[in-house]
Amino acid sequence: MRKEAIIxxxxxxxxxxxxxxxxxxxxxxxxxxxxxxxxxxxYKTCNSYPADKFLFFDSYLPSENIPGTEGFHYQIQEIGNLGNKMNEAIQRILAKGYEKVVLIGTDCPELTSEHLKQAFEYLESHELVLGPALDGGYYLIGMKRPRPELFKGIPWSTNEVLEKTIKKCTSIGLSYKSLTELSDLDTLDDWNRLKHLIVSIPG
Structure with a gap:
């Protein structure tokens, strides 16, 4: 088993x-x-980095394997808000024996294997790594042991997510390192700006 896992x-x-x-x-x-x-x-980005991959769906497991996810382990997200879902997923995977876990979403086409590599490298000397998003959230969070307090009392889906998370790190003396700021794709402006990064652009 590898020591690193991507959720x-x-x-x-x-x-x-x-x-x-x-x-x-x-x-x-x-x-x-x-x-x-x-x-x-x-999927293509994650496949370019040698870590075990866990694909967490929000509602149900697909009846067939998804192209590009060969070797991925399929899981179901826990119920509750986003913080509860992320905390539970990270705890679940760390409990399997992994030394470092990084969690990402699917909405950041600017993310590369180099960002993933850097995130795992930062965890060598820091307890937490964050990938700040332009909208005030984060596109990546990584850690070596469960930190449930980082997911409580956060106003999810607002521009305060990153700020509040960093304040929590500071208040409990948790060492963290930030990656390069990137953008999620959520709006028409995002689509027009980022669509050149997407595999097989539709339309």
Whole structure:
């Protein structure tokens, strides 16, 4: 077993449930297609780094293996808010014996294998690594042991997520390191700016 694991959080790709802000401008059909391509891009990035991969779906396990996820371990996210889901997933994977765990979503096409490599390297000398997103959240969080306090009392899906998380790190004396700031793809402006990074761009 490898010592490092990547957790990927994704929604089950269903029309009307994914990329809802983008769908308001380009329609639900194309928004679903964009989401599928975002996932494909994410899988490709993760496959370029030699860690074990755990793909956590938000609703149900797919009936068939998804192309590009050969060797991935499929899991279901816990119930509750995003913080509870992430905390539980990280604890679950660390309990398997991994020394370092990094959790990402599927919405950041700027993420590369170099960012993943750097995140795991930072965990050699720091207890936490964060990938700050332009919208005030984070696209990556990594740690070596469970830190449930980092996921409590955070206003999820707001521009205060990163700030509040860093304040918690400071208050409990937790050493952390930040990666390069990147952007998630959520809006039409994001799509127009980032679509060149996505595998097999639709349309």
């Amino acid at each position: 990927i959080f994704q929604k089950n790709p269903e029309k009307g449930r994914v990329k809802t802000r983008l769908a308001a401008d380009i329609g639900e059909d194309q928004a679903l297609e964009v989401y599928l391509k975002l996932c494909e891009t994410c």
